[in-house]
Amino acid sequence: MTDAATRTHLRGRLGDSIARPDGVGKVQGSFQFSGDLTADGFLWGATLRSPHPYARIVSIDLSGAWAINGVEAVVTADDVPGQLTYGLISSDQPVFAADVVRYVGEPVAAVAADHPDTCRRALAAIVVTYEVLTPLTDPERAVDGSHAPIHPDGNVVRHQRIVCGDQTIVGPVVVEGTYELGMQDQAFLGLEAALAIPDSGGDGVELFVATQWLHEDRKQIAACLGFPDEKVRLTLGGVGGAFGAREDISLQVHSCLLALRTGRPVRMAYSREESFLGHVHRHPCSIFMRHHADRSGRILRIEARFVFDGGAYASTSSAVLVNGITHTQGPYKCENATVDGWAVRTNNLPCGAMRGFGVVQACFAHEGQMDKLAAAVGLDPVAIRLLNAMETGDRLITGQVIENVAPVARCITETAALPLPTEPVGGHDRDPLRLPGGAGLTADRRHIVRGIGWGVAIKNLMYSETFDDYSTARVRLADGVASVKFATSEVGQGFVTIAGQIARSVLGVDDVVLEPIDTTIGSAGSTSASRQTWMSGGAVDGACRLVRERLFDLVGLAHQVDPLRLAIDGNDVVDPLSTLRVPVAEATAGVVIEETFEHHHRPTEDLDELGQGNCHTAFAFVAHRAVVDVDVELGLVKVVQIATAQDVGRALNPLSVVGQIEGGIAQGVGLAVMEEIIQVDGHVRNASFTDYLLPTFLDMPDVAISLIEEPDPMAPLGAKGVGEPPTISSTPAVVAAIRDAIGKDLHRVPVRPSDICC
Amino acid sequence: MSDELSDQLGSNQQYALHVNGQRMEVRDAWLGESLLYVLRERLGLMGSKGACEQGECGSCSVLVDGQLLCSCLVLAASAVGQPIVTIEGIAPVGAPNDLQQAFVDAGAVQCGFCTPGLIMAAHALLEATDEPGEFEIREQLSGNICRCTGYGRIIEAVQRVAVARRSEAT
Numbered sequence A: 001m002t003d004a005a006t007r008t009h010l011r012g013r014l015g016d017s018i019a020r021p022d023g024v025g026k027v028q029g030s031f032q033f034s035g036d037l038t039a040d041g042f043l044w045g046a047t048l049r050s051p052h053p054y055a056r057i058v059s060i061d062l063s064g065a066w067a068i069n070g071v072e073a074v075v076t077a078d079d080v081p082g083q084l085t086y087g088l089i090s091s092d093q094p095v096f097a098a099d100v101v102r103y104v105g106e107p108v109a110a111v112a113a114d115h116p117d118t119c120r121r122a123l124a125a126i127v128v129t130y131e132v133l134t135p136l137t138d139p140e141r142a143v144d145g146s147h148a149p150i151h152p153d154g155n156v157v158r159h160q161r162i163v164c165g166d167q168t169i170v171g172p173v174v175v176e177g178t179y180e181l182g183m184q185d186q187a188f189l190g191l192e193a194a195l196a197i198p199d200s201g202g203d204g205v206e207l208f209v210a211t212q213w214l215h216e217d218r219k220q221i222a223a224c225l226g227f228p229d230e231k232v233r234l235t236l237g238g239v240g241g242a243f244g245a246r247e248d249i250s251l252q253v254h255s256c257l258l259a260l261r262t263g264r265p266v267r268m269a270y271s272r273e274e275s276f277l278g279h280v281h282r283h284p285c286s287i288f289m290r291h292h293a294d295r296s297g298r299i300l301r302i303e304a305r306f307v308f309d310g311g312a313y314a315s316t317s318s319a320v321l322v323n324g325i326t327h328t329q330g331p332y333k334c335e336n337a338t339v340d341g342w343a344v345r346t347n348n349l350p351c352g353a354m355r356g357f358g359v360v361q362a363c364f365a366h367e368g369q370m371d372k373l374a375a376a377v378g379l380d381p382v383a384i385r386l387l388n389a390m391e392t393g394d395r396l397i398t399g400q401v402i403e404n405v406a407p408v409a410r411c412i413t414e415t416a417a418l419p420l421p422t423e424p425v426g427g428h429d430r431d432p433l434r435l436p437g438g439a440g441l442t443a444d445r446r447h448i449v450r451g452i453g454w455g456v457a458i459k460n461l462m463y464s465e466t467f468d469d470y471s472t473a474r475v476r477l478a479d480g481v482a483s484v485k486f487a488t489s490e491v492g493q494g495f496v497t498i499a500g501q502i503a504r505s506v507l508g509v510d511d512v513v514l515e516p517i518d519t520t521i522g523s524a525g526s527t528s529a530s531r532q533t534w535m536s537g538g539a540v541d542g543a544c545r546l547v548r549e550r551l552f553d554l555v556g557l558a559h560q561v562d563p564l565r566l567a568i569d570g571n572d573v574v575d576p577l578s579t580l581r582v583p584v585a586e587a588t589a590g591v592v593i594e595e596t597f598e599h600h601h602r603p604t605e606d607l608d609e610l611g612q613g614n615c616h617t618a619f620a621f622v623a624h625r626a627v628v629d630v631d632v633e634l635g636l637v638k639v640v641q642i643a644t645a646q647d648v649g650r651a652l653n654p655l656s657v658v659g660q661i662e663g664g665i666a667q668g669v670g671l672a673v674m675e676e677i678i679q680v681d682g683h684v685r686n687a688s689f690t691d692y693l694l695p696t697f698l699d700m701p702d703v704a705i706s707l708i709e710e711p712d713p714m715a716p717l718g719a720k721g722v723g724e725p726p727t728i729s730s731t732p733a734v735v736a737a738i739r740d741a742i743g744k745d746l747h748r749v750p751v752r753p754s755d756i757c758c
Numbered sequence B: 001m002s003d004e005l006s007d008q009l010g011s012n013q014q015y016a017l018h019v020n021g022q023r024m025e026v027r028d029a030w031l032g033e034s035l036l037y038v039l040r041e042r043l044g045l046m047g048s049k050g051a052c053e054q055g056e057c058g059s060c061s062v063l064v065d066g067q068l069l070c071s072c073l074v075l076a077a078s079a080v081g082q083p084i085v086t087i088e089g090i091a092p093v094g095a096p097n098d099l100q101q102a103f104v105d106a107g108a109v110q111c112g113f114c115t116p117g118l119i120m121a122a123h124a125l126l127e128a129t130d131e132p133g134e135f136e137i138r139e140q141l142s143g144n145i146c147r148c149t150g151y152g153r154i155i156e157a158v159q160r161v162a163v164a165r166r167s168e169a170t
Helices: A023-028 A116-125 A139-143 A214-225 A252-262 A272-278 A317-326 A359-377 A381-388 A408-417 A495-507 A532-559 A654-673 A730-742 A753-757 B003-009 B035-042 B098-106 B115-128 B134-140 B152-169
Strands: A043-049 A055-061 A071-075 A107-113 A127-132 A156-164 A173-181 A193-198 A205-209 A232-236 A266-269 A285-293 A299-309 A337-344 A448-461 A471-478 A481-486 A511-514 A567-569 A572-574 A581-583 A592-599 A618-631 A636-647 A702-708 B013-019 B022-029 B061-064 B067-070 B083-085
Touching: A023 B098, A023 B115, A043 A116, A043 A252, A043 A272, A055 A107, A071 A116, A071 A252, A107 A116, A107 A252, A139 A299, A139 A337, A156 A317, A173 A359, A193 A252, A205 A214, A205 A252, A214 A232, A214 A252, A252 A266, A285 A359, A299 A317, A299 A359, A317 A337, A317 A359, A359 A381, A359 A448, A359 A730, A381 A408, A381 A448, A408 A448, A408 A618, A408 A636, A408 A702, A448 A730, A471 A495, A471 A532, A481 A495, A481 A532, A495 A511, A495 A532, A532 A572, A532 A581, A532 A592, A618 A730, A636 A654, A636 A730, A654 A702, A654 A730, A654 B152, B022 B035, B035 B061, B061 B115, B067 B115, B098 B115, B098 B152, B115 B134, B115 B152, B134 B152
Parallel strands: A043 A266, A205 A232, A299 A337, A481 A511, A636 A702, B013 B083
Antiparallel strands: A043 A107, A055 A127, A071 A107, A156 A337, A173 A285, A193 A205, A193 A266, A285 A299, A448 A618, A471 A481, A471 A592, A567 A572, A572 A581, A618 A636, B013 B022, B061 B067, B061 B083
């Protein structure tokens, strides 16, 4: 920890480490999450899911469910009044499977009843006859076309090449490897939950739901319900974490449909097992990379091939693919490249957004390559990275020039300058609990070896490829109080904190009221892609500035001063050239000033056939150094410390930034050594917190942080998004540290004991 | 609830729980309901959260007869006659205690879903010992999973409270 978290004020302005406005409600249990919302006369909703990865539906008999007392509705695909399918980029996923199921867990029917256990019994009483088909589970068979299409849209979601520079260059030094990543789950704590309330005439519906993007949800729900958008009103239910898993629809259409069918409010709440099946995951990925370099270690050319397993439906796979392949080079200079990328359809669980969005996969591969290159030319991991470090003005392999602040070398050197852990190998005070394996008490101190490894990353911010993911904010100033309205999903990241800080700073007020987060204002875009500080921060800042202009006009008129001379100082409007000082509260007494602002980022381009184009909006950078202790006999790993320096532009709330960094690192460490959804022939083997391992207090290392604050002129507040970078290069850093400890190649995450010991 | 199931498993049961110092009647309940379900859905105490229903994550932690346990794993009817403390019983709404305030101030809260359970676990820890070391905090709170924070600020919050309470006591 740096001193970053110490600047605390009760009512903070930009740069202050103030506490969250929803913090007290959350520590007292009074903050309402979406699963806590209830309504008079409500029913419970539940979903029947496919037990097969691939099967034809021969028949569905609902009579057994209808015969159960307390069951009020049973719905299938036949009951969907509008569009039968939905999806973020292409509408390829059925609301309910009608003829074919394509993954274990695909919804087939839903019920509404008076008690969760009545629902469970009703689901068990529905008889679905399936003709089981042989599933497509090997993504390479989707690539090579050897399996018949499992979906009308075919088995390839997207194929994209990048061809850049001279394809004939062969380096005097060549290193290559194949890297694999397992399927990671976002594993937010607050399970999917919603409350749907039908309009009295049944011609509209109100939905309270935990989501990342209210307006996109609304668009998809309305289409499936056959309503115009305005007949579907969404309010954000308290969100218990997201990390990408709430970008796609899960129970939204089902709950609305049941509410409309019964004319009663319907609550739906997934179990943990259902959550594992019911949302998209991080793509498993296989990557081949070959780096050509000169004898000094300078990269000359990269060849790469990516295969992302998208599972049964498209979700955001095409965008994840582009993110992955366009980050092939990592934060390093490279002028020549040949990349071939595939995102394909299989009968595995659908995959889509998770923190890092394709770049986690690319980074694991390019960082493995950098270490191989270092070894091949006799440099250490830091030197090889500094030698190749990207700078502002460098060109990516897509032809796009990096125009952002790009302090890659500084990230590396500042990380290297952070102190190594003082903890000796095996831990202080010879407590066996501190050894790898902890309370298992299996490790032997004599077999423990320490290793150190590095990971460095570049991450794009905001959406790409021509998408205009704008954000809207409305600000009203009256009697010295600012009210701020936006549809930005607060998922835990803390936008509600900085929204107030922005308003206080720009308008010179202390009191800021945040209005409900709902669809009665324009879209904010998704809380994803590390974009809300930049985009919704830009929108709130823009609206506040418009309001401030009118405030200065008022004061200027009243005091015969050119409004252009006026400024905010503390809680006052001042004229720096005279003694004029008017409190904002006084200037706005009995006055209402209201403005709405949309922030758009600069336009981006599609990639052409050769993968060329300015497809991304902006970039951030980060470095991680991991220290691990490994029991080489048992294959147990204890991550001792992660050090990181991150390019944040400007820390609007350093305490929040530290929270994002530490939390993101936890997810990166999880992917490195424990987290994976195991599927065998399309069947999920560990859909529970007992069997899907998450880092606990005892697994999480100490984190040493250095914030690199070089305000980015392209960012509305100078601040870059900070959520994703911590998750990206922490994973390869940990794996590199394990390689360093055991002196063996490791090419797959999560690293299992058998990978270390075999 | 169907009549058949009611007959088998004893629905329409009536019993009383002692929660946060109050006697609370539970009516028309099914005996198979967990303490978590009854607290939330029958008594309206929504502060305890369910995130795994397997006793793995600690989000539903409460004190039953002074013991910290996962309310998802306990049948409500088995807690009859024992004092139960939930997150709502730690401090009145709007007046957080020192531990709760420390969580807010130290940045130990992000999405907040795990937070009530963590407050209960940290409360139990600080009741048991007034000078917990960092490793002891990690060990004692390791039954509670947080997916947002990476735990660092939570440890910081608990340490701050321990220090403040000790200095108050002297």
